Amino acid sequence: MVIAVAPLTATVIGAVPDHETGVAAGINNAVASVANLLAVAVLGALALGLYDRALDREIAGRSVPSGVVRAIDDARGQFVVAPALARLQGDDRQLAESIVRESLAKSIRSIMLVCAALGLAGAASSTLLPSRRQQPSSS
Secondary structure (H helix, E strand, O other): OHHHHHHHHHHHHHOOOHHHHHHHHHHHHHHHHHHHHHHHHHHHHHHHHHHHHHHHHHHHOOOOOHHHHHHHHHHOOOOOOHHHHOOOOHHHHHHHHHHHHHHHHHHHHHHHHHHHHHHHHHHHHHHHOOOOOOOOOOO
16 A cells, blocks of 8 residues: 555646646545545454354364353454453363464455455556646747
8 A cells, every 4th residue: 555655646646737736635635544444444344254254164164162152152243352262261262262363364364365456456447547648838
C-alpha cells in the first residue's frame, strides 16, 4: 500500500488542470481514508469468518473431547482466546491451543492471499488511469 500511494497521488494530481490540484488532492485523501477504514473492517470480518470456519474443520478432522470443543466454541468470534482456554489443563489445553493456532494460521494465510490478489488487481487497474492531459501550447 505504501509503495502505491505516492505514484497514485502523483497520477491523480497530474491528471487534473493545475487550478484544480487542491480539490483533487483533497478528494484523493478522503477516498484513501475511507478505503483504509473499509479495508480494515471488511478484511477483519472476513478473517474472523475464515477463522471460525477453520475451527470447525480442525474440530471435525480430529477426535476432540467435549470440554475442548466447549472451550473452542467460547473462543469463536474473537482473536483473543486465552480466557476461553484458561479453564483447560494439560493435554486438553495443548490440543485446544494447537487447534486455535492452526485455525488462526489458516485464516491469516487466506487473508494474505486476498490482499495479494487485491494488490495485483490494483496494479492491473492502473492501466485504466487517465494519462496526463496535454497542456495547450502558448504560441
